[in-house]
Amino acid sequence: MRLDQSFAILWVVFTFSCIKEMNAGSCGNRLSRRKDIDHLRETLQFENDEQKSEISSLAQQVSDINDKLSTIKEDIGDMKSAMTTLKNGMSQPMLNSSEITDCGEDSSYSGVRTIKTTEGRLFSAYCEQGWTYIFKRFDGSVAFNLTWSEYKKGFGETNAEHFIGLDNLASLLKQRNYEIRIDLATWPETNENPSTRYAEYSDFKVADESDKYRLTIGGYRGTARDSMARHNDTEFTTYDRDNDKLKNASCAKKYKGAWWYTECHDSNLFGLYSPQPKCSGFGECMTWRHWPGKLLPNKDNYWYSFKKASMKIYRK
Numbered sequence: 001m002r003l004d005q006s007f008a009i010l011w012v013v014f015t016f017s018c019i020k021e022m023n024a025g026s027c028g029n030r031l032s033r034r035k036d037i038d039h040l041r042e043t044l045q046f047e048n049d050e051q052k053s054e055i056s057s058l059a060q061q062v063s064d065i066n067d068k069l070s071t072i073k074e075d076i077g078d079m080k081s082a083m084t085t086l087k088n089g090m091s092q093p094m095l096n097s098s099e100i101t102d103c104g105e106d107s108s109y110s111g112v113r114t115i116k117t118t119e120g121r122l123f124s125a126y127c128e129q130g131w132t133y134i135f136k137r138f139d140g141s142v143a144f145n146l147t148w149s150e151y152k153k154g155f156g157e158t159n160a161e162h163f164i165g166l167d168n169l170a171s172l173l174k175q176r177n178y179e180i181r182i183d184l185a186t187w188p189e190t191n192e193n194p195s196t197r198y199a200e201y202s203d204f205k206v207a208d209e210s211d212k213y214r215l216t217i218g219g220y221r222g223t224a225r226d227s228m229a230r231h232n233d234t235e236f237t238t239y240d241r242d243n244d245k246l247k248n249a250s251c252a253k254k255y256k257g258a259w260w261y262t263e264c265h266d267s268n269l270f271g272l273y274s275p276q277p278k279c280s281g282f283g284e285c286m287t288w289r290h291w292p293g294k295l296l297p298n299k300d301n302y303w304y305s306f307k308k309a310s311m312k313i314y315r316k
Contacts, residue, residue, distance in 0.1 A: 257272065
C-alpha cells in the first residue's frame with residue numbers, strides 16, 4: 001500500500017474518531033442537564049411532600065385547638081349556668097316546704113312562704129311576723145307600668161320588689177277578714193320628721209276579675225292621712241284595660257301607672273318610681289296626696305315621689 005493511501009486511511013480513522021468524541025461530548029452534556037433536571041424534580045417533590053406533611057400537621061393542631069375551645073366553651077356555659085343557679089338561690093330564699101293559707105298561720109316567721117288558698121291557688125308571698133305582703137317598692141328595679149295580664153298574674157321577686165297578683169290577692173281575701181297597712185317612706189333630703197308614716201284600714205276587699213277587681217276599703221287610722229277614701233268602690237285599671245271613671249281618657253295612660261283610679265287619683269302607688277323626691281310629671285309617680293304638710297317647697301304633693309312604699313294584710 002502506498003503511503004498516501006495509508007495516510008488517507010489514518011485521516012479518515014482520526015476524523016471519525018473526533019466526530020465520535022464530539023458527539024459523545026454533546027450527548028454527555030445533554031445527559032448531564034437531564035440528570036440535573038431530574039435531581040431538581042426530586043428535590044421539589046421532596047420539599048412538596050415535606051410541606052404537605054407540615055400542612056397536615058398544622059391542620060391537626062388547629063383541629064385539636066378547636067376541640068379544646070369547644071370544651072372550654074362548654075365549661076364556661078356550665079359555669080354560667082351554675083352562677084345563675086347560685087344567684088337565683090341567693091336572691092330567692094328557699095321556700096318553707098309547708099303550705100299555709102296566709103302568713104297569719106305562723107306569726108313568728110319572717111321570709112318567703114308558699115301560700116295555698118282555700119280555693120287552691122298556689123303562690124309565694126313574703127311574710128313578716130303574721131303580715132302577708134301584697135307589694136313592695138323601694139329601689140325602682142321593677143317596672144309597675146304594666147299590662148292587665150301582668151297585674152292579673154303578679155310580677156317581680158317575692159323577697160324584692162314585687163306584686164303578688166290580682167288573682168292571688170282576690171283569692172287570699174276571700175278566706176277571711178283582713179286589715180291592710182300601707183307604709184310610706186320619704187327621701188332623706190326631704191327632712192321630714194318622721195320620715196315614715198302609715199295608713200291602716202280595717203275594711204279591705206278586692207273582688208275577682210268578673211268584677212274587674214273592684215276595691216272596697218275604709219276604716220282609716222294612722223299617721224299618713226287618708227288618700228284611699230276616694231278610691232273606694234273603684235275597678236282596677238291598666239293602660240291596656242281602662243275601667244276608670246274619667247271620660248274620653250285613661251288615668252293609667254295619663255299618670256303612667258295602674259291603680260283603682262276614679263277620675264283620677266289621690267294616691268298612685270303603682271305609678272313611676274323616681275330616683276329623687278321630685279316627680280318628673282304631675283301625679284305620675286308614687287304619690288300620696290294627703291300626706292301631712294307639703295313635701296316639696298311651694299309644690300302640691302302630687303309632685304312628690306316617695307322613696308319606699310309597701311302594702312300588707314293581717315288577719316282580723
